[in-house]
Amino acid sequence: MKEKSLLDKIISNPIIHNFFIYISGGWIILEITEYFIDNFGLQESIRNILLIILLCIFPIIILVSWVFHTKQKNVDKETQMETGQIPPSVSEGIIKKERPYFKKRQLFIPGILIILAIVVTSIFHIHHQSQKRFALNYSLPSLINDYVQQMNNPFSGKNWDIYQKVLGLKNLLKEDPDFVKLWLDITVPLTISSNPTGAKVFGKAYSTTDTIWHFIGKTPTNNIQFPRGLSKIKVEKADFKTQFDVILKQYGWQYEHDTLQYQLFHENEIPDLMVHVSGHLGDKYITPFLPDYYIGSFWMDIYEVTNKDYKMFLDAGGYEDSGYWDNPFIEGIDTIAFADAMKRFIDKTGWIGPANWELSEFPEGAGNLPVTGISWYEAAAYAKFAKKSLPTIFHWIYVSEMSAAPEIVKFGNFNKKGPVEKRTYNSMTRFGTYDLPGNVSEWVYNATGNDRFVLGGNFKEPNYLYNIKLRVSPWKRDELIGFRCIKYINDTLIHKLTQSFDFQKRDYKNLQPVSDATFNIYMDLLKYERVDLNPKTISRTETNDWIREIISVNVPYEEAPMKILVFLPVNFKPPYQAILYFPGIDSHHSSSMINMNVNNNIDFFLKSGRAVIWPVYYASNGRGTTNITNLNLWKQAYKNIISDVHVTLDYLETRSDINPEKIAYFGFSWGGGISPYILATEKRIKLGILALFGIQSIEKYRFKEFDQIDYVPHVKIPMLLLGGRYDPDYTMEQQQAFYDFLGTAKSDKEWMVYESTHYIPRKDLINESLNWLDKYFGPAHK
Numbered sequence: 168m169k170e171k172s173l174l175d176k177i178i179s180n181p182i183i184h185n186f187f188i189y190i191s192g193g194w195i196i197l198e199i200t201e202y203f204i205d206n207f208g209l210q211e212s213i214r215n216i217l218l219i220i221l222l223c224i225f226p227i228i229i230l231v232s233w234v235f236h237t238k239q240k241n242v243d244k245e246t247q248m249e250t251g252q253i254p255p256s257v258s259e260g261i262i263k264k265e266r267p268y269f270k271k272r273q274l275f276i277p278g279i280l281i282i283l284a285i286v287v288t289s290i291f292h293i294h295h296q297s298q299k300r301f302a303l304n305y306s307l308p309s310l311i312n313d314y315v316q317q318m319n320n321p322f323s324g325k326n327w328d329i330y331q332k333v334l335g336l337k338n339l340l341k342e343d344p345d346f347v348k349l350w351l352d353i354t355v356p357l358t359i360s361s362n363p364t365g366a367k368v369f370g371k372a373y374s375t376t377d378t379i380w381h382f383i384g385k386t387p388t389n390n391i392q393f394p395r396g397l398s399k400i401k402v403e404k405a406d407f408k409t410q411f412d413v414i415l416k417q418y419g420w421q422y423e424h425d426t427l428q429y430q431l432f433h434e435n436e437i438p439d440l441m442v443h444v445s446g447h448l449g450d451k452y453i454t455p456f457l458p459d460y461y462i463g464s465f466w467m468d469i470y471e472v473t474n475k476d477y478k479m480f481l482d483a484g485g486y487e488d489s490g491y492w493d494n495p496f497i498e499g500i501d502t503i504a505f506a507d508a509m510k511r512f513i514d515k516t517g518w519i520g521p522a523n524w525e526l527s528e529f530p531e532g533a534g535n536l537p538v539t540g541i542s543w544y545e546a547a548a549y550a551k552f553a554k555k556s557l558p559t560i561f562h563w564i565y566v567s568e569m570s571a572a573p574e575i576v577k578f579g580n581f582n583k584k585g586p587v588e589k590r591t592y593n594s595m596t597r598f599g600t601y602d603l604p605g606n607v608s609e610w611v612y613n614a615t616g617n618d619r620f621v622l623g624g625n626f627k628e629p630n631y632l633y634n635i636k637l638r639v640s641p642w643k644r645d646e647l648i649g650f651r652c653i654k655y656i657n658d659t660l661i662h663k664l665t666q667s668f669d670f671q672k673r674d675y676k677n678l679q680p681v682s683d684a685t686f687n688i689y690m691d692l693l694k695y696e697r698v699d700l701n702p703k704t705i706s707r708t709e710t711n712d713w714i715r716e717i718i719s720v721n722v723p724y725e726e727a728p729m730k731i732l733v734f735l736p737v738n739f740k741p742p743y744q745a746i747l748y749f750p751g752i753d754s755h756h757s758s759s760m761i762n763m764n765v766n767n768n769i770d771f772f773l774k775s776g777r778a779v780i781w782p783v784y785y786a787s788n789g790r791g792t793t794n795i796t797n798l799n800l801w802k803q804a805y806k807n808i809i810s811d812v813h814v815t816l817d818y819l820e821t822r823s824d825i826n827p828e829k830i831a832y833f834g835f836s837w838g839g840g841i842s843p844y845i846l847a848t849e850k851r852i853k854l855g856i857l858a859l860f861g862i863q864s865i866e867k868y869r870f871k872e873f874d875q876i877d878y879v880p881h882v883k884i885p886m887l888l889l890g891g892r893y894d895p896d897y898t899m900e901q902q903q904a905f906y907d908f909l910g911t912a913k914s915d916k917e918w919m920v921y922e923s924t925h926y927i928p929r930k931d932l933i934n935e936s937l938n939w940l941d942k943y944f945g946p947a948h949k
Contacts, residue, residue: 302339310336311349317396318418320758322574324374326396327381329353354392355416358426359402361386366404366431373397373413373574373595390424397571399595407431410443411599415571430464438654441466442599444566446658454564462561463658468651470589471537471602471609472549474521474529480549481527486512486519491548497617498642511642512545521545522644535588537607537649543619543641546610546650555652557612559664560636562653563622566597569634572604573756576630579604583626586649604633607649614667617641621648628926629836631752635896635925675862675904681877689872693806693848695813698723702818705730713737713765713773720818724807729790731815732763732781739776740948741824744940746772746779746831747815747852749838749845751859754787763788768835768858771933776947777940778825782815784808805873808841809848816851828853829944833936835859836925839897843878854943855886856936858927859894861901862908879908885915887939889932891923 313329330353333346340346359368368388369380373396380401384391395416403409410429416422428445437443446464447453454462485491489505496503514524522540524530529538541549550557558566568575578594579602580587586606596603603609608621615638624632625647639648655661680686698721705717714735719728735743748769753762760783769779785791785807792800819825831854834842839860846855862875886909890902899920906918919935921928 299339302336303343306332306336307340307343307346307349311345314349314353317353321396321418322571323758324372324397324574326353326394327370327372327375327398330394331381350392352418353395355395355422356390356424357388357393357416358390358424359383359386359388359400359429360426361402361404361410361429361431363404363407363431366402366407366429368400368402370394370398370400370414373399373571374577386429397568397574402429402431404431406433408434408437411595413568413571413575413595413597415568417570438466440469441654442469444562444598444653447565449561449565454561457561457564458663460561460660460663462565462664463660464656465562465658466654466656467558467562467566467598467600468555468653469600471607471649471651472546473535473589474524474538475534476553477521477538477541477549478529478534480552481520483552485548485552491551492544493551494544494547496544499617508544512542512644514540523646536586537602539586539607539646539649540644541649542644543610543639545644547612550650550652553652555654557610557650558653560611560613560620560622560668561664563603563609563611566600567603567623567633568597572631572634576604576624576633579624579630579633580606580626581624581628581630581633586626605630608632608637608647610648610650612665614641615669616667629751629753632925638898673862675900678862678876678904678908680880680908686877686881689877690848692872693809695810696723697817698814700814700818700821701728702821703728711737712770715765718818720814722807722810722814724810725791729785729811729814730760730783731818732760732783734765734769734773734779734781735824736773736776736778736947738949742826743776743778743824744829744831744944744947745819745825746777746833747812748779748781749784749832749834749841750781750787751836751838754784755837757787758789760788767929768932769833771937772833775937775940776949777831780815780819782811784811802873805841805844809844812845812849816849827851830854831856831940831944833858836896840875843875843882844873846884847878847881852884854884854940855882856889856939857886858889858932858936859897859925860888860890860905861894861897862904863897863901876904876908879905880910883910883912885939885943886911886917887935888916888918889927889935890918890920891925891927892920894923894925896925 310329310333313325313332317323317325317329333350333353336346337350364386366386368383368386370383370393371380383393383400386402393414393416395418398414398416399411400414401409401411408431410431412427412429414427430443430445432443444465444467446462448461449457449459454460486509492505492508496505496508509519512519514520514522514527516525518525518527520527521529521538524540529536547557575594575596578592580592580594581604583605590601592602592605594601594604594606603623605624606626607623608625609623611620611622613620617640618638619641621637621639624630624635627647658664681689700720703719705719706715707717708715714737716733716735718731718733720731722729746769750768763781763783765773769781772779783790786804791807792804816830819830820827830852832842832846832852833856834840834845836859839857840863842855842857842860846852862879888902888906888909890897890899892899894902902918902920906916909916917939919931921931
């Protein structure tokens with residue numbers, strides 16, 4: 168009988184058949200798995216696990232096939248020879264003749280599988296390439312645009328939306344250089360660990376209104392790429408109290424690999440209504456403007472101390488027991504005796520207690536409101552009574568995440584009628600604390616001179632006070648100030664953390680403005696040449712109280728026109744007196760014109776019959792460069808702003824309904840600081856009103872050509888100056904320097920000081936401003 172060829176032996180061998188079947192089936196399984204990884208977010212580890220399993224099973228399949236094939240072959244031959252049915256010498260030939268189609272039949276199944284594998288691979292490859300082309304041409308450019316917008320407005324709360332979308336494209340575009348750059352731009356390397364390990368970590372955008380938490384991994388999550396921006400995370404493990412936190416990773420900053428560590432506790436191990444705060448070495452991100460001391464782990468009150476809490480201290484004889492009052496009572500250079508100090512800590516009825524209580528009782532229904540009307544001394548005494556301490560400025564700032572203030576303050580209690588109960592606002596800060604932004608300002612331990620610091624801002628004041636350190640007399644008992652406590656665990660640096668601070672400031676008494684000759688050089692640098700304004704009315708809106716026009720005009724330093732908002736009073740006769748309004752720093756941080764409406768700073772001018780002119784100044788409300796990072800950019804921005812004022816006055820000269828001889832300037836906060844440059848260079852403004860003002864001590868304002876002290880002497884018009892005695896942005900020294908160097912005749916300048924921080928009581932702002940206008944411009948005519 169003719170011997171079978173090598174090819175026939177290979178084709179007819181069942182081991183070879185099983186090999187092709189296994190390889191083809193495994194290939195199909197891997198292709199399907201890859202498809203789900205690319206399109207449905209399946210973990211890449213699944214593919215690796217399947218590949219390992221298939222490789223491990225492969226030798227077993229081959230071995231089993233060989234064993235069964237050998238046994239079956241031997242059994243068949245023995246059976247045929249014993250029965251004599253088919254001689255061994257001709258058996259193969261007879262089988263071949265009886266079953267001529269055997270080769271084709273044995274190739275059928277592996278052949279089909281191979282073809283199927285090729286088809287599946289081709290379909291998936293075509294689909295993959297189609298998705299990749301779409302992602303490269305549409306999805307990726309769109310996400311890059313979203314990222315650019317997020318960079319321009321990093322506290323929009325959309326960081327996790329972008330992260331999730333980019334994450335969805337990661338498997339598809341992981342080798343594309345543009346995608347890799349975007350991925351690294353929107354994420355930072357981060358490890359999250361916990362004790363005990365194995366806790367689940369979840370994250371979401373800080374500002375999200377939904378309850379969806381995205382699973383990140385189990386601790387330790389080694390070197391994951393975590394989304395930039397402001398995020399909330401939670402760390403949870405069965406039988407342990409869930410730990411919350413707030414994480415800020417800013418766009419454009421270079422971060423080294425960071426590790427966040429959390430200690431988890433059983434419920435019964437945690438002091439009542441406190442959270443555990445992990446220790447950390449302070450740095451420019453965590454405790455900016457403070458020494459880089461190590462802050463040991465500590466417990467912190469979740470909420471501010473309430474009236475009900477404080478009543479326990481009073482009822483326990485806290486005001487009679489001198490053991491709770493460790494700190495000497497200092498006033499000026501004098502030390503006050505304990506008994507004499509206690510006589511000052513009385514309520515409205517003369518009984519012992521907070522200043523806004525009566526008969527040593529808090530107001531009805533106010534038990535869960537934060538206690539206020541207490542001095543620093545009373546707050547410190549309560550803390551000792553509660554076996555706690557006042558937080559230092561290091562502890563408080565570490566937990567507050569002040570660098571994220573633009574987003575956090577959106578959820579705080581600011582500019583409202585009064586304080587609220589705990590958790591009214593979803594104002595979570597680090598480690599699950601609440602109400603640090605707003606509600607009531609909070610005493611901290613550290614002194615500055617004879618004063619103490621209060622932090623956080625409050626319900627009555629602007630939200631930008633959240634990240635300002637106020638210096639207040641420790642005797643002050645104000646409705647705006649309360650406190651919370653901490654409990655030290657083991658901190659060997661308490662003596663450093665509780666130190667007093669004397670922040671460097673300018674020597675205002677010895678300031679010397681530049682000579683007139685030098686100032687004239689500055690004026691030459693700011694020289695302005697008129698341009699063709701080409702004014703265009705974009706819109707006109709009418710209400711019962713005012714009319715708003717939005718006008719577009721050309722500016723000399725760029726092709727894009729500037730918008731000017733003109734608010735006109737109703738029921739008054741033109742030509743109108745006009746108020747050129749310059750707002751606070753919130754306008755600089757704003758990315759649009761959405762908030763440029765009639766507000767508490769300008770509504771009373773309109774009601775009194777004056778027009779209000781509000782240009783969209785350069786570096787404000789989304790116009791021009793709002794992310795100013797160096798002195799040269801500040802210089803250029805200020806030059807452009809001065810040009811904006813000149814252009815605005817040029818435009819007002821074209822309007823017959825505006826009286827060109829009765830144009831006043833009203834600057835609020837930022838507008839008070841920038842006023843010397845405007846009023847010294849624009850002579851068509853006849854009168855000034857500043858609510859919050861002073862000669863700045865911040866370094867960025869002290870560069871050549873733009874030191875306020877050089878411009879203030881050249882302001883000669885009547886000036887009304889309104890300031891707060893406890894204003895941290897414009898201290899009394901800064902206000903005094905402004906007033907002293909102001910070039911206005913003494914009879915035409917007035918400085919009024921209020922018992923406030925960075926705000927002016929509204930009734931005083933209205934009355935004094937309108938009286939000043941009436942005095943120099945006369946009343947408006949109906």
